[in-house]
Amino acid sequence: MTSMQDIADRLNVSKSTVSLVLSGKSAGRVSEQVRNRVLATAREMDYHLNELARSLRVGSSNLISVIVTDISNEFFGQMTFHIQEEAKKAGYLVLTINSNENDGEFEQMARILISKKVDGIIAVPTPAGATALKMIQDQKVPLVTVDRLCEGVDADYVGVDNYEASKKSVSELIAQGFRDIIMMRLDLDIPPLNERERGYVDAMKEAGLEQYIDLHRIRFGEGMEEDLDRSLGKALKSDAVFFTSHRVFTEGMKNVAKVGGVPQGQCVLCFDDVRPYMTGTSDIRYIEQPIAQIAQKAFELLLAKIRGEKSTGRYIFPTRSITRQNFM
């Protein structure tokens, strides 16, 4: 394919002149005439810049990466989408990576990204992702973590107060007369889920309902459906069920479909937007995280880091409890 040299040869100018023109740095340094001829031949010869060469030379790739644990989780899908839109505005492309909640994959991917010389990484750490995060930092690649705080790693973080959000929503349910509230959570040892569990447990205790506390741990991946099947029998007899994440909710719903739907009078509570599911007569509510804001903040922090900012911070955004009333 055509290179700057090719254009230079054709025009009998040097490739530095061509470079100046094509990279828009010709202002006052190249004559109008030459400029136009370069531009014209570039078009004519169907020239496309070789970013690889440019990146190698200038030491930055205009590429960032977003590593999430499960892209098929709508929450992360949305987050990635918003980060991409922000990145696009700033002239960055984004490599989307899926770690599948797997520490090994996370580390391996971090290694590859370092090699690729990405300009920065926004990551949702896997359960034991600290080593990978440290490797990223050792290589001086700008890093911001999202959704899950990783203790022991001094990196920017943006997320929500999962404990408070969970506790508040459960307390609301209790105030409205629900007693037998059970919780379905994934069997992953990650801070958000642990916090949501703690919020639930504390809310129940404070209301004197410890005898109703009922926690179901659902395996992530292999065995999920089986666990869901087993737990759902119990769930169907309760007053309310609290799904602690979008993924366990949708999977749970597939199972609920098998047994004829959510029982009359039961309330379903879920973390993350499930608006499209609030269609029937059943009472479905959810806790909304401000995804767009989280994504925006994460990218903003990353950009600051890329531009040399040293200090790190933790940013907590507020959640909202959504009940159907909000739509009427």
Place this chain on the structure above:
Amino acid sequence: MTSMQDIADRLNVSKSTVSLVLSGKSAGRVSEQVRNRVLATAREMDYHLNELARSLRVGSSNLISVIVTDISNEFFGQMTFHIQEEAKKAGYLVLTINSNENDGEFEQMARILISKKVDGIIAVPTPAGATALKMIQDQKVPLVTVDRLCEGVDADYVGVDNYEASKKSVSELIAQGFRDIIMMRLDLDIPPLNERERGYVDAMKEAGLEQYIDLHRIRFGEGMEEDLDRSLGKALKSDAVFFTSHRVFTEGMKNVAKVGGVPQGQCVLCFDDVRPYMTGTSDIRYIEQPIAQIAQKAFELLLAKIRGEKSTGRYIFPTRSITRQNFM
């Protein structure tokens, strides 16, 4: 950061030797002793290959790109996910790009990807994406198109028979006694939606139900909610409503939530997996596209192209109609 030269200097060997070892090409060309010392110091000095330099030298980046029109559409989200998994196995990373159904963005992104020297592109073309596709082909970047056939461009294509799938499902509804079946489709001039519409219309006509044909076009983006609001009044009074894509379905469901859910006895039909929505007493069915297979085939074709395959082909996969019975 450490380079091969640094390691070479430390060991008093040449960087070519280091390169040989580190790229695994040392078999029988470098002594066991030197090999081990190189490996050890590389680890010690925390060496990470600079892929940019390698790519520039060898002329390939181990990077492919997937361009979809709307990543927040679950169908495309899943597709991207599966392509990523396939790519990972083959040692490729994937740049996920969102064109937002916009021809201009599509073309601009194609241009950037060409500059980035991606090894191949899997694209869902925008409505008038032919020029961008041609540009990609002119630059000899391997290309396969998915979901939407772009007439006038000789590229690999993988998708489903939208006309047949739509017609068959509508005919089934009619056979089961539904008459007043209305269709909700996005206002995008793209082959799959046009085909699905044609399938619906033909099924209705063949059953002598042309007087019931009722097509609602919903704007994509700005105005979507407004259009949905207007159309849904009508929809609620019909026997059945056919949403032609996942996006219009979920958006529609948000609206349905406002008015108290799907009316008793009404049937909702949709393209693409909506299993988690089949929870209530309402009759929800869907047409399933074999996403994983489509993704796999697309990547397989791309890989073949990357490896030099010249001929192009079109691959059509079968769909399945899913009704609740399948889950019992």
Place this chain on the structure above:
DNA sequence: CTGAAAGCGCTAACAC
């Protein structure tokens, strides 16, 4: 078995 040297395509000093 190991080293020297060229070059991928570009940018940025620095000269003229």
Place this chain on the structure above:
DNA sequence: GTGTTAGCGCTTTCAG
């Protein structure tokens, strides 16, 4: 205003 030159970090002949 324009050209020369060096060099980003790597791979790959080609010698020895």
